[in-house]
Amino acid sequence: MPQKIFAPWDDPDETPLIRFQNVSKRFGDFTAIDAIDLEIYAREFFALLGPSGCGKTTLMRMLAGFETPSSGKIFLSGQDIAPVPPNQRAVNMMFQSYALFPHLSVWDNIAFGLRREGRARDEIDARVGEMLKLTRLEKFARRKPHQISGGQRQRVALARSLAKAPKLLLLDEPLGALDKKLREETQFELMDIQETTGTTFVIVTHDQEEAMTVASRVAVMDEGRLIQVATPDRIYEAPASVYVADFIGDVNIIEGKAHQTGDRVQVDWAEGQPALAAKTTRDFSLEQTCYLAIRPEKVAISAEKPSGANVLSGEVLDIAYLGNLSTYHVKLPTGHVIKAQQANTRRIARRPFTWEDKVWVSWTESAAVVLDR
Amino acid sequence: MRRLILIAIPYVWLLALFLIPFFIVVKISLSDVALARPPYMPQLDWSAGWEGIRNFFAALDFENFGFLTTDDLYWKAYLSSLQIAGISTLLTLIVGFPIAYGMARAPEHWRPTLMMLVILPFWTSFLIRVYAWMGILSQNGLLNGVLMSLGVIGEPLTILNTDVAVYIGIVYTYLPFMILPIYAALEKLDSSLLEAAEDLGCSRLTAFWLITVPLSKQGVIAGCFLVFIPAVGEFVIPSLLGGSETLMIGKVLYEEFFSNRDWPVASAVAVVLLLILVIPIVLFQRNEQKQREAEG
Amino acid sequence: MNRLSPFNVVSLTLGFAFLYLPMVILVIYSFNESKLVTVWAGFSTKWYGELVRNEAFLDAALVTLQVALLTSTLATILGTCAAYVLIRMHRFPGRTLFSGMIYAPLVMPDVILGLSLLLLFIGLNVDRGVLTIVLAHTTFAMCYVSVVVSSRLVAFDRSLEEAALDLGATPFQTFRLVTLPIIAPAVISGWLLAFTLSLDDLVIASFTAGPSSTTLPMKIFSAVRLGVSPEINALSTIMIAIVTVGVITASLVSKRAAVRRLREEKAAERA
Numbered sequence: 033m034p035q036k037i038f039a040p041w042d043d044p045d046e047t048p049l050i051r052f053q054n055v056s057k058r059f060g061d062f063t064a065i066d067a068i069d070l071e072i073y074a075r076e077f078f079a080l081l082g083p084s085g086c087g088k089t090t091l092m093r094m095l096a097g098f099e100t101p102s103s104g105k106i107f108l109s110g111q112d113i114a115p116v117p118p119n120q121r122a123v124n125m126m127f128q129s130y131a132l133f134p135h136l137s138v139w140d141n142i143a144f145g146l147r148r149e150g151r152a153r154d155e156i157d158a159r160v161g162e163m164l165k166l167t168r169l170e171k172f173a174r175r176k177p178h179q180i181s182g183g184q185r186q187r188v189a190l191a192r193s194l195a196k197a198p199k200l201l202l203l204d205e206p207l208g209a210l211d212k213k214l215r216e217e218t219q220f221e222l223m224d225i226q227e228t229t230g231t232t233f234v235i236v237t238h239d240q241e242e243a244m245t246v247a248s249r250v251a252v253m254d255e256g257r258l259i260q261v262a263t264p265d266r267i268y269e270a271p272a273s274v275y276v277a278d279f280i281g282d283v284n285i286i287e288g289k290a291h292q293t294g295d296r297v298q299v300d301w302a303e304g305q306p307a308l309a310a311k312t313t314r315d316f317s318l319e320q321t322c323y324l325a326i327r328p329e330k331v332a333i334s335a336e337k338p339s340g341a342n343v344l345s346g347e348v349l350d351i352a353y354l355g356n357l358s359t360y361h362v363k364l365p366t367g368h369v370i371k372a373q374q375a376n377t378r379r380i381a382r383r384p385f386t387w388e389d390k391v392w393v394s395w396t397e398s399a400a401v402v403l404d405r
Numbered sequence: 406m407r408r409l410i411l412i413a414i415p416y417v418w419l420l421a422l423f424l425i426p427f428f429i430v431v432k433i434s435l436s437d438v439a440l441a442r443p444p445y446m447p448q449l450d451w452s453a454g455w456e457g458i459r460n461f462f463a464a465l466d467f468e469n470f471g472f473l474t475t476d477d478l479y480w481k482a483y484l485s486s487l488q489i490a491g492i493s494t495l496l497t498l499i500v501g502f503p504i505a506y507g508m509a510r511a512p513e514h515w516r517p518t519l520m521m522l523v524i525l526p527f528w529t530s531f532l533i534r535v536y537a538w539m540g541i542l543s544q545n546g547l548l549n550g551v552l553m554s555l556g557v558i559g560e561p562l563t564i565l566n567t568d569v570a571v572y573i574g575i576v577y578t579y580l581p582f583m584i585l586p587i588y589a590a591l592e593k594l595d596s597s598l599l600e601a602a603e604d605l606g607c608s609r610l611t612a613f614w615l616i617t618v619p620l621s622k623q624g625v626i627a628g629c630f631l632v633f634i635p636a637v638g639e640f641v642i643p644s645l646l647g648g649s650e651t652l653m654i655g656k657v658l659y660e661e662f663f664s665n666r667d668w669p670v671a672s673a674v675a676v677v678l679l680l681i682l683v684i685p686i687v688l689f690q691r692n693e694q695k696q697r698e699a700e701g
Numbered sequence: 702m703n704r705l706s707p708f709n710v711v712s713l714t715l716g717f718a719f720l721y722l723p724m725v726i727l728v729i730y731s732f733n734e735s736k737l738v739t740v741w742a743g744f745s746t747k748w749y750g751e752l753v754r755n756e757a758f759l760d761a762a763l764v765t766l767q768v769a770l771l772t773s774t775l776a777t778i779l780g781t782c783a784a785y786v787l788i789r790m791h792r793f794p795g796r797t798l799f800s801g802m803i804y805a806p807l808v809m810p811d812v813i814l815g816l817s818l819l820l821l822f823i824g825l826n827v828d829r830g831v832l833t834i835v836l837a838h839t840t841f842a843m844c845y846v847s848v849v850v851s852s853r854l855v856a857f858d859r860s861l862e863e864a865a866l867d868l869g870a871t872p873f874q875t876f877r878l879v880t881l882p883i884i885a886p887a888v889i890s891g892w893l894l895a896f897t898l899s900l901d902d903l904v905i906a907s908f909t910a911g912p913s914s915t916t917l918p919m920k921i922f923s924a925v926r927l928g929v930s931p932e933i934n935a936l937s938t939i940m941i942a943i944v945t946v947g948v949i950t951a952s953l954v955s956k957r958a959a960v961r962r963l964r965e966e967k968a969a970e971r972a
Binding site: 415420429443504506512519524529530532533546635655672682686 | 730808812839904929937
Binding site: 096097098117118119120123124125127128129131133134135144145148149178192193196 | 595597598600601602603604605606607608611615616619620622699
């Protein structure tokens with residue numbers, strides 16, 4: 033039996049768990065959130081991605097109840113949550129600083145929210161035990177927060193916010209304080225936990241790799257607006273704008289004028305150079321300014337002139353050796369620098385190109401994306 | 406060599422002017438009062454050599470300490486000093502905590518100014534600050550005048566020269582000692598902890614009890630000791646604001662020395678006072694140590 | 702986000718009123734024509750005039766200033782040495798005793814300090830006067846200075862000293878050219894603290910002063926024991942005014958320095 037792909041956002045019959053309706057938030061003259069509409073579905077792992085100050089944290093704090101919208105409405109399970117104070121929302125938050133109570137043990141930290149609900153002792157015991165098991169913290173239950181490592185602290189914070197089985201869990205830069213290796217491990221752990229508990233997660237992050245790894249959908253934000261909301265592969269392969277393309281991964285951007293015929297666009301980008309060709313689903317008017325975006329790993333580099341469209345000659349300016357990959361910076365006669373990435377399948381000594389070599393870079397018509405902004 | 410000099414200068418100074426004088430106090434507390442100059446005996450007779458030293462030590466005894474226990478003036482004074490200091494410390498905490506809390510909650514750009522306003526009285530003369538209350542609390546003072554003209558009371562209250570005036574004086578002069586450590590603790594308190602508590606279902610008030618209070622505990626303890634320890638040995642406040650009934654050991658010691666000229670008993674009073682203070686001082690140091698460890 | 706709740710506004714207002722009202726009242730009544738405290742008989746500066754003519758007070762003020770200047774200077778030198786030894790020298794015989802002797806005077810009641818020093822001076826047959834007060838004040842003031850300076854020394858980046866030594870400076874030059882300029886603010890506040898402590902002290906001075914060296918607090922104390930006097934109000938007002946002006950100036954100067962530093966850092970950042 034083929035497994036059904038999880039994509040409630042494509043299903044018109046699904047009702048979203050959270051709905052932002054024309055929500056704005058202003059602090060004095062400053063507009064932190066600018067008329068946002070957004071729907072997040074149950075069981076989603078939703079990432080809010082953007083640089084610092086883009087409004088993603090404000091958006092999350094409105095869900096937690098620490099900020100109220102200046103205008104617009106937020107619905108949780110169809111109910112307007114504006115009048116509900118933070119301590120009565122079925123929403124829990126994992127804080128960026130973890131905000132673990134330093135005077136309480138790991139166990140008491142996790143039990144904190146359950147105790148506020150006035151649950152029975154054995155029920156609390158059982159639930160805390162369950163959470164400790166889920167986050168593999170059984171051995172550290174009696175320790176104080178300062179007696180455990182950063183990674184363990186992160187898991188305590190997660191266990192504490194999950195203990196009350198919230199409808200929605202908010203994670204504010206949850207892995208920001210961990211080093212790179214631990215961060216990568218923890219990302220997979222987070223995904224496992226999200227799957228086992230079936231909780232809806234909304235994560236705020238400025239790390240695009242993290243968002244791409246964990247999320248079912250990513251919302252890219254800038255200056256209080258949503259730029260694009262889509263699955264990670266759509267965001268990467270079909271960015272909605274230069275901003276998104278540039279923010280997610282590495283990209284070459286070439287500005288030019290569009291000449292469209294059907295689903296093909298020819299981009300005139302420099303005097304005396306052949307136009308660059310690309311497939312598109314958009315419509316461009318004649319001579320409209322457009323941007324051709326091409327990922328470095330889709331740019332081939334060779335010593336011989338290859339056949340086909342989009343072939344440019346240049347000279348190797350710089351080589352960044354990354355171990356498994358090398359990125360070549362190729363300078364074109366026009367002054368543009370194109371980044372081309374190649375897997376290092378051979379030993380470095382036998383690398384085919386070196387500095388100042390004359391090379392050809394090329395890519396296929398379907399590899400590039402043409403953007404209007 | 407330079408290193409040695411650097412160590413030696415402050416070291417010798419403190420030995421000569423702090424430690425040795427203190428041993429002299431201990432020694433005199435073991436001597437007997439005498440009508441002589443200086444008014445105590447035995448005197449160490451160096452010319453008699455070993456014999457003199459032996460005689461000297463043989464004549465020392467704990468008689469004065471015995472005297473302190475038999476004359477109930479002294480132990481009453483000790484007890485009442487501890488009691489007055491304890492009550493005043495509690496009152497200072499009650500007055501100081503809300504101020505420290507308000508300061509820690511004030512907008513960040515106000516805080517240096519508020520801080521300066523708390524410290525400023527430190528720099529003005531202690532004596533003057535105590536004296537200021539004399540004019541307010543006296544029988545025909547400002548407080549009585551205001552209360553009577555408002556019709557709150559028909560007859561002037563006697564506040565000056567009672568224990569109440571001493572409490573007011575101690576609370577007033579030592580308030581900054583209470584506010585500053587509590588403020589330091591509250592200011593360090595990460596506001597996301599309170600948000601986390603609210604997020605997990607606490608009301609504002611329960612968050613205050615469960616998070617703010619326990620996390621400012623060490624500041625509160627430090628503040629209490631900083632008020633309590635000097636208040637026990639206080640001299641100026643009970644002499645100016647207290648009455649003849651106000652028994653505080655600092656005052657007793659001063660009078661024993663200057664009025665009765667009984668140096669050995671005064672010294673014994675001082676030694677016992679210090680022994681009593683050792684307990685809170687050690688507890689205070691331990692609290693500070695714990696705080697440093699928690700931060701490091 | 703950081704708005705004050707009404708509760709906080711009330712507690713701050715009442716708290717600061719409690720701290721300042723008594724002194725404000727004192728200042729107001731120093732300009733009272735009447736000798737009685739409760740009766741306002743019109744504005745007058747006559748008590749200031751009486752004060753200036755009162756030679757006993759002037760003499761006492763002179764003695765006090767002399768003592769305070771000597772004390773603060775001596776205490777700053779000794780206290781800075783002590784702080785340096787305490788923070789920088791980790792191993793020497795009797796280090797525990799040394800740090801104990803630095804901290805003990807901070808918590809020791811004045812009466813005990815005064816009594817013990819008096820007994821020492823009598824034992825050594827020293828004539829009591831300005832000198833003995835200075836010795837006594839320096840002993841406890843140096844401990845305060847050392848606490849203030851050592852808190853600055855702890856925060857001090859040790860590698861700065863190491864860099865100076867590495868570049869060929871002798872330890873003494875390192876102290877003079879690197880350490881001292883950096884800890885200077887703490888040394889200055891230590892000096893000011895020692896100065897006020899000495900200016901303020903009544904109990905220790907009463908024990909260690911001789912018949913010819915009455916300090917201002919002693920004079921005030923013996924005067925106010927008999928009750929409130931408008932002359933003392935005037936004197937208090939002058940002292941409060943000096944301190945207020947001094948502290949506010951100092952804090953403005955340091956605030957301006959901080960602002961300038963911040964601006965320069967921002968400018969450098971942008972460039």
